Amino acid sequence: MVALNKLIKEKFVFLLYFICVCTFIQAQSAQIDKPKFKRHYYIKKSVYEALPNTNDEILFVGNSITAGGKWAELFNDLRIKNRGISGDVTEGILFRLDEITESKPLKIFLMIGVNDLSYGLSVDSVLQNYKRILENILKDSPNTKIYVQSVLPVNDNFDYFKNHTNKGELILELNRKIKLLAEKFNLVYIDLFSFFVNEQGKLKEECTFDGLHLNGQGYLLWKSTIEKYIH
């Protein structure tokens, strides 16, 4: 009877062990299968990868706010290429940095971070990724001139993107730290924030229809602010 009990116990322990191993394997394969980013991200990444590399590229890298700018048209300059992806985050930029540095671009205008904050990431986590982005660009394309652009202010007077437009305070903190980071790397920091903020500390209402994205007037203001760095 004791021997039988022991046998059952052993079998039970083995079964338990087997279940644990199976669960672990399943979790691992799920981790492999599950895409890190949204479908839209992979579509745009594939579009950018399919485009030819050219000389002296000037890349605008960022999220939907960058993606919404018709940069080559605004500056009448075919060297300028849009590498914005709607919804992108610092990790997303890191994950597609090879396509960005591959052509050894002349200049990169970078703006990223507001989506990270909207997902609840801490300022220091965003900054850690930001640092890795700068390090990797400088490692893979040391002659590229990087322009670090501040994150823009948001405006919570609109009924859109509430998870973004309530991050006004965090954006201030993030920009302070991005500026220090840019200085540490000896890069140009462009304080767009100051040009886009109104007296209430919010994104100027004439520049937006939703408190987060820019309208036509917004892009014209952006253009006038960075024009001197393009040519």
Add this chain to the structure above:
Amino acid sequence: MVALNKLIKEKFVFLLYFICVCTFIQAQSAQIDKPKFKRHYYIKKSVYEALPNTNDEILFVGNSITAGGKWAELFNDLRIKNRGISGDVTEGILFRLDEITESKPLKIFLMIGVNDLSYGLSVDSVLQNYKRILENILKDSPNTKIYVQSVLPVNDNFDYFKNHTNKGELILELNRKIKLLAEKFNLVYIDLFSFFVNEQGKLKEECTFDGLHLNGQGYLLWKSTIEKYIH
């Protein structure tokens, strides 16, 4: 008593009439206030309106499928401008046609209709709007060469955009009628559909990640198909 009854009846009829008028006025003003299109549409419209008109523009006009193409970059030609708006429909194109014809563009490549179908519009309703689009372009900019592009096939093997990807049959019918319309207006009809369809009558899987939008390979195929019309 009869006189009193009559008075009450008259007052009641007046009150009923008053309520009707108020309801009508309210409905009218609601109609005026309610925007016709999504916020994103107005943002992009404003961005396109803010950009300068130039000579010999070649405009790509349509919805997200057009918007996703980096046309100037693909063809290495600064005359080419993207006028796609994600989610756009035939009525949306009509509503922003002034910005499109204002520069008297050299060429327009038009692709529109799949979102109309996804909203349940009949093929004939889409066609009616399509006809108005062509009429208005030809009226406002008679020297513009219009290239009428077929709607692309869709593929329902993906778990995205189910209201679009189940419209395969309607797309066939719409394209047949768009082709006839183009012929009636004596315009070039570009049968992109045939280049993008697989043996199952669906959008080629190597050209898409979601059954509706194109990936990098998809845009390269589009480019090779229309290249002869650009130059």
